[in-house]
Each structure stands twice: as C-alpha cells, then as structure tokens.
Amino acid sequence: MKLNDKAAVANALKDLGLYLQIKGENSFKTRAYDIASERIAGLADDLGQLVAENRLTELEGVGASIAAKITELVNTGKLEALETLKHEYPITMLELLKVPNLGPKKAKVLFDLLGVGSIADLEAACKAHRVRDLKGFGAQTEEKLLAGVELARRTGTGRSLLADVLPRAEKLLEHVKQAPGVKRASLGGSVRRMRETVADVDIIASAAEVQPVFEHFVKHPDVREIIGAGDSKASVRLREGDLQVDLRVLPDEDFATALHHFTGSKAHHIKLRSLAIDQGLKLSEWGVHRGDQKQRVRDEAELYAMLGMQYVPPELREDWGEIEAAREGRLPPRLVEARDIVGNIHSHTTWSDGRASLLEMAQAAKAMGLKYYTVTEHSQTSSYAGGLSLDKMKAQWDEIDAVNEQLEGITLLKGIESDILEDGSLDYPDAVLEKLDVVIGSIHQRYSQDEDAMTRRVLNAMENPHFQIWGHPTGRLINRREAAPMRMEEILDKAAQKGVAIEINGCPERLDLKAEHVRLALQRGLKVVVSTDAHSVGELHQHLPLALATARKGWTTAADVLNTRSAKDFVESLRRG
C-alpha cells in the first residue's frame, strides 16, 4: 500500500518519538523524530516524489535513518519499528500523555510498576491510592493526575478554533491592561501567531510590581480556577471550555524579549537560539546576553536586527523557512493588512441561505469602509442552500441594480458561487456565466470521490474560461471534516497556467486555503482573494480578520490580493484570456 499522506507520515514519526520517550531514549534522539515530523507536516513538495527521487535527506532534520523510515511508510503504509512498539504497549498508551502533568518518565514508571496503559487504568490506580507510594510520586501528584484524567476526557483534541478563542483572549488582554501598574501588554503564543487552532492563551505584560497584576487578573469573571502562580507566571482555567490562560508579568525592560519568547514557536526559537550562539549571544526569555552583559532590547524589531536579520512578523514564526529568508532579506517587506482590503468577496443573502437582505449586507459593507461588494449566492444544484434557479438569478440582478441606484459609495458586483459538479462542469450555461462580474467555483457535495477523481474534477473546472475564483478549495472543516483528497500542487500549477485566482476563505472552521497551501499558490505567482463567505452582517466583521490572518500566515502581500484593487481593476483582473 502506498501512503502519500503527509499528515499520516508525520503522525507516525511523532508517535514513534513518543514511544521512544516512554522507553527512556535519549531526548535528543526523540526530538529528532519530532523535528522530522513537523518538517513533513509542513512540507510544500510532494512527499511521494521526494521518496521516489531519493531526496528526503535534503530536508533539514531528516537524515539517513529517518529517511529510510519515511520511505518505508510511503512504500508499504507501515513502519516496522512503530508496529513493534505498538505491540510492546497497550494501544491506549499514548493517550496517557494527554493527561496534564504526566509526561513520558512518569508514564513509564506507572506502566512498569502498576501496568497503567490507558487513561482508565490511571483513573483506577489513582482512586485505589496505588500511585502515591511510588518513588517520585506523592498524594498531591495522585490528586493532580486524577483531576487531569477528567480534563483530558473533557477537552478531547484539546485544540480550539482560533475564532472561538481570539475574542475571549482579547477581552482578557484588555482586562490585564487595566491592572494597576501595567505598562505594556500583548497576547503571545499560538494565538498571536494566528494558528488555525490553539491549545491555550498566553498574555505577557510589563509592570514594576507583579502581585497586583495577578490579583487583578484572577478577579475576571471568566476565571474559574487558579492552576498555579509563581514569581512571574500565573495560570488560570476559564469557565467555558476549560481554556487555560497563562499570564506572565515582568519588568518593562524585559518585555520585548519575554513577548518574543512566549510568542514562539518552539521550532522558530530553537533555530534562532542556535544562530544567536554562533554570534556569541545567548537568547532567553530574560533577554539577550553577550557573556554576562545583558543587551538592551526595546522591541522585537531590535531583537531581530541584533541577530542581523529582517523583522519576522509573529504569524511567520513557525520555522517554515522564515529564518533563512529573513537572514537573506527575502521576507516580504510588508504583509497584507486590513486597511488594504477594499472589497468584500463571497457572501450570501436571504436570496440563498444568508440571514440578512441584500440591502442590509451592502450597507454593512459600506459602513466597514469597503468600496464594493460581490453578491455570490449558491447555484441551482445546491437546492438545500437555496441555490438560485436561472429565473431567480435574473430577478436578483434587478434588485442589485436597484440597490446600486440607492447606495452611494459602494458598488454591488453581480456574481455567483457555482457548484463544481461531479464531472467538473459548472452549474449554469456559459451564456449565463459570461454575463456575471464574478464567478466563484466551489465544491459542495460528493466529497467522497478519490484523489484522482477529485483532482480531475477541479482540473476540468479550470478549463472553463468563466471559472475565475476557486472557492474554499479543499472543503475541509477544522476538527470536523478532512480536506477532500486531491493533488494540490498539480491543481495549483493548472490554476497558474489558466489564471484562476484562489480564495482564502475566512469562515472560522474553513480557513481554506490554509496558510501552508497559500504559500504554495503564491510561489506559483497565483493571485488570491481574501474572502468572508459571510451569511450575516456579523460574519462580514468576524470572518475578514480570520481570512487576513490566514493570508498573512501564508506570506501574502497586498499586491498578491485581488480585492485590494479598485472594483474596475478587480473585475478586469478576474477576466481570463
């Protein structure tokens, strides 16, 4: 069996690393599997091709040994070393590591001495008080592990949608800014890096005195319990969703380096610190030191300048090549920002499955300062979503004309979100499509097609000269539905050849294309649209920042985005051939 699935290969390597940790392997060895796993997960190239051409070891962090394991995985679908370990331990062994405060060392002791090989085993052992007498454990640890069992069960994957967390995090940040003596405060961690899912919230603040800030922080009504508190860090859990929030408070002179440290990512930092060492510097949350001499760092820009590289925006700090690019001056000078966006792309009204009228949506877009608004209802095959028949579409054109008459300062563009049918054809005759300003083509059903069929379906659609924007390309729903199987590189090559633009859809659970794929598209010279796919006025506001965040994370500049252009330029640049 062939396994050309980056996520599956990355997971196998990660699991292998975890098993080796439990076995007590050298931590640098287990980390090597971790690094390789992340490298594969974020890989731009086609994995099958790298294997076929024997080029895996060209990847940083992949040597002969791991290359052989990846090759085995891709060619056979299995990994002997991992299968052996899976037989050595219960199948549920790795789930134990999801319990807070239980790492590989303690898990090994629990398994070796008590036979604990699952969360259920752990619960039973704790309740029978068999854990507290083990060396290195105690009554408090036993209680913590028992509480951790509850938490691990409740939180499932443990990662929430960015959109669910971001507003709550911003609210807490505002609260922290109000605390006595706070000079500067910012979000950090994966929320600041705009990861599509996040596990917790980090807030970093500067103040002369720490305790008053902590006391103010934990009084927020959203805080359910205090998990821990030291000299510089307080951790709490929120009432809703068990979300953990860590607050660090430091002297203002340490703010920049602390913010940088707690923004991460871990991989970005590990590489950056190695670079610092090469330059005789030591980098940590407590600052930059040359010998015993602490260097003054006022902000993050100064930190990167000190290391002789371009400033790296938080969204880019993933070790996806940004450090090398920053050293060589190849980072985009400025990523796209909210102020660059002048048109709303992709939206639904009560004509199909939206919840606001055309006029209401247009007025809201105008109030946001936008200059144009594309009307793109569902097409006739999506009857479940109120897709427009030909007659209805023509009737809507009259209303669009009327609203255009009525509203000053914003232009409505006539468009459609056409289904890409099973064979790749669009949902209306060419004679209708050619009358529209904007045609988005999206897949809405028959996700079960295999990779070949799905790839052919999209390639066929791109042959249609009226197909202008590929809408929510992979159809994934984060934490709910996998991306449709397709050969993304091949399709993006075709899109580049045909002049099809790619949507970056800002629905919280779509964020589709995702950032890694956005980079692939940009590398091929493709243009993107930053879109809301809004079904209500609220979603116009909520989705745009999420689409922008995804675009930025994919290294997008204003010049790459078509809806930074005037309505006239926008429509003209969509026209093909």
Add this chain to the structure above:
DNA sequence: GCCGTTTTCGGCCCGACTGTTTTCAGTCG
C-alpha cells in the same frame, strides 16, 4: 537521530514551576 568553515564525534535552546526531595527530576512551553 542529526549535524559540521575550529568537530565525522560530541555536541544538541532555555528557564519557570511543582512536588518531591534535602539538591533534584519531571513537566511544560
């Protein structure tokens, strides 16, 4: 296990917090 313009062997990012200890190991980010 990976890596290399002082090295093909001997390093590998760094520190806070906690609970267990009586100087430290494990976990976490």
